[in-house]
Amino acid sequence: MSDAPGSGTDPGLDRAALDEWLPAHVAGLQPPFRATLVAAGGSNLTYRVDDAAGHAVVLRRPPVTAVLATAHDMGREWRILDALHRHTGLPVPTPRAYCGDLGVIGAPFTVMDFVEGRILRTPADSAGFTAAEYATATDSLVAVQAALHAVDVDAVGLGGLARTRTDYVARQLHRWMAQLEQSRTRDLPVVDEVHATLAASIPPESGPPGLVHGDHRFDNCVLGPDGAVVAVLDWELATLGDPVADFAWSCCYWTDPGDPAPFLDAAPTLDPGFPDRATTVERYARASGRDLAALPWLEAFSYWKMGCLVEGVYARRLRGAAGGAGVADPGAIAERAERFLHHAVVLLSRIA
Incomplete structure (x- = not known):
């Protein structure tokens, strides 16, 4: 968000409407405003908006087409960000305004402060880090996630974020399968086969449920000058559930050299200055005090979920929608979905 290159276009925005709405709601x-679509974003569209005086904010709205309501609830994302900013010390961008009036730009949107700093998306982004900065970035990423998982959701007003706090994996299995069914464009038996295996073998949860981010990784964090996390971004997938399942997803993004099916082919953690994934697992175990016995199973589940997510990106790309898996060719996206799903099969076979 903060230092990504922009495309210079603003699909889904009405500049004249923003010239009127923003000054009335954001002190x-x-x-006039200049909006730049951030090139490296998730499924929600993210813009940097600069005003005439040089101030910058970030505006987020759902995709222009192929919107899944449960995955792009901007009001829900706003409530999470606002509660964490008001009631915790977690590093989040300062929320500035929420608009639920579809008459402004055609969709709900949130506005938050632009956070200056560095986002690590590839190994090149940590070029010049000192040993202390590598250590700080690693420790901070893990510590912030453990602190998030320890938030008293009732005390901060997020106790009603999910209909139930338990059975997180079962809920995720249902949610991702249902979303895939809404956008399915081809027959992919491995999706259903792995889903059936996972649904029949869900392990016990790691302990009390907590707030989970859903996509906690370097790509979704802004780092300060010393390497510490100064802002966690992109809260669209946050809910209540099993924190270790959330950490397992993060583990799959912490790529080690030689990983057969990396979530990111050029993951920032491939920089040799970072420790390996096993080290982060040890640090999370110490910071959280959680039982990590189910972590291998949850990593297999994460690969199935990523396969479903990328398959959804493939379907949206076929329909011409923006946002996605880092590549433009629909065939390459389809191949990535298959790779993740088949790696889930491999991981499950090791557990069995």
């Missing part, structure tokens, strides 16, 4: 902003 200190002066029109």
